[in-house]
Amino acid sequence: MDQTTAERQAYYDKLRPNNLAPLWEVLHDLVAPTPNSSLQPAIWNYDAVRPTLMESGALITAKEAERRVLILENPALPGESRITTSLYAGLQLVLPGEVAPAHRHSQSALRFILEGSKGYTAVDGERTYMRRGDFIITPTWTWHDHGNEGDDPVVWLDGLDIPLVQSLDTSFAERYGADAHPVSRPPGDALARYGSGMLPEGYQSVRPVSPVFNYPYGRTRDALETMRRSEEWDPHHGLKMRYVNPVTGGPAMPTIGTAMQLLPKGFETAPYRSSDAVVYCVVEGGGRTRIGEQVFDWSPSDIFVVPSWTHVSHETDGDAVLFSFSDRPVQEALGLWREDRQGNLEP
Numbered sequence: 204m205d206q207t208t209a210e211r212q213a214y215y216d217k218l219r220p221n222n223l224a225p226l227w228e229v230l231h232d233l234v235a236p237t238p239n240s241s242l243q244p245a246i247w248n249y250d251a252v253r254p255t256l257m258e259s260g261a262l263i264t265a266k267e268a269e270r271r272v273l274i275l276e277n278p279a280l281p282g283e284s285r286i287t288t289s290l291y292a293g294l295q296l297v298l299p300g301e302v303a304p305a306h307r308h309s310q311s312a313l314r315f316i317l318e319g320s321k322g323y324t325a326v327d328g329e330r331t332y333m334r335r336g337d338f339i340i341t342p343t344w345t346w347h348d349h350g351n352e353g354d355d356p357v358v359w360l361d362g363l364d365i366p367l368v369q370s371l372d373t374s375f376a377e378r379y380g381a382d383a384h385p386v387s388r389p390p391g392d393a394l395a396r397y398g399s400g401m402l403p404e405g406y407q408s409v410r411p412v413s414p415v416f417n418y419p420y421g422r423t424r425d426a427l428e429t430m431r432r433s434e435e436w437d438p439h440h441g442l443k444m445r446y447v448n449p450v451t452g453g454p455a456m457p458t459i460g461t462a463m464q465l466l467p468k469g470f471e472t473a474p475y476r477s478s479d480a481v482v483y484c485v486v487e488g489g490g491r492t493r494i495g496e497q498v499f500d501w502s503p504s505d506i507f508v509v510p511s512w513t514h515v516s517h518e519t520d521g522d523a524v525l526f527s528f529s530d531r532p533v534q535e536a537l538g539l540w541r542e543d544r545q546g547n548l549e550p
């Protein structure tokens with residue numbers, strides 16, 4: 204240690220007991236020229252994870268677990284229950300006849316359905332039945348319980364803003380005290396009322412969340428299939444549609460943005476990056492995605508994550524459909540969101 208280093212170290216040692224620290228030692232990490240995320244790109248192969256998930260079904264009931272979920276942890280952040288810096292993801296299993304009891308919390312959740320046809324989620328008094336490819340929301344502080352009335356396991360991908368809420372220290376949660384919250388409206392009511400290109404006379408939205416809480420895959424897929432005929436492909440995204448709150452045109456929930464994109468057979472997207480780390484779930488088709496320097500092959504139900512400000516490009520074998528979610532609405536609301544369509548692969 205030279206004289207200067209020793210003097211400075213002695214000075215820093217005096218600071219610590221007083222809860223002080225020198226900015227100049229950390230400034231360039233704190234105020235980085237580009238996001239210096241510690242996230243790693245990663246993929247979860249559904250066929251490989253599924254048997255392990257099913258094993259949990261014999262180990263604990265949905266009721267005892269409250270939510271029987273395997274958390275998808277970013278490999279760079281083991282034990283932190285997060286797939287990106289701000290978002291949590293997990294695979295939830297509900298076996299035939301099981302219920303996951305009613306509760307509510309400040310964290311917002313999305314469900315993206317992978318398996319089963321008779322699973323349901325009830326949100327604030329309305330049940331919605333869930334099928335593969337359906338996108339369902341449980342907005343902040345809404346009562347929700349899940350169940351399975353069918354003969355096959357029900358599995359979905361959960362996406363929650365748990366780490367974001369954690370970093371703001373705003374977690375509140377309570378149990379309803381019974382398995383199910385009372386049902387007061389017939390299934391499909393919200394979609395008919397708010398998702399038919401009309402709104403009830405005099406309707407005023409009271410919260411920044413979509414009154415539609417199930418966006419069925421049939422409608423999404425039909426929309427993409429009809430639009431593909433116009434052949435207007437975005438070089439970076441193919442044909443990409445964002446899920447919106449029909450009242451505002453904004454995202455379905457304020458903290459998590461979601462999209463579905465169609466990439467036709469043989470399509471290669473141009474390199475793209477954005478400041479939001481993105482979680483993808485393959486709905487249909489096969490292909491591969493380059494994330495930074497790594498290439499990940501994927502097939503239906505695989506889940507992969509792209510870190511912030513990392514180049515991503517997709518290539519498909521057949522027609523492919525990808526669901527994705529990120530914290531983009533938060534970044535946009537705060538004026539932080541950026542994208543780079545230059546495709547310049549220099550760092």
Ligand code: GTQ
Nearest residue numbers: 270272293295312361363
């Ligand atoms: O279904 O309410 O994956 O509260 C994590 C926390 C799911 C849920 C999760 C939750 C839920």
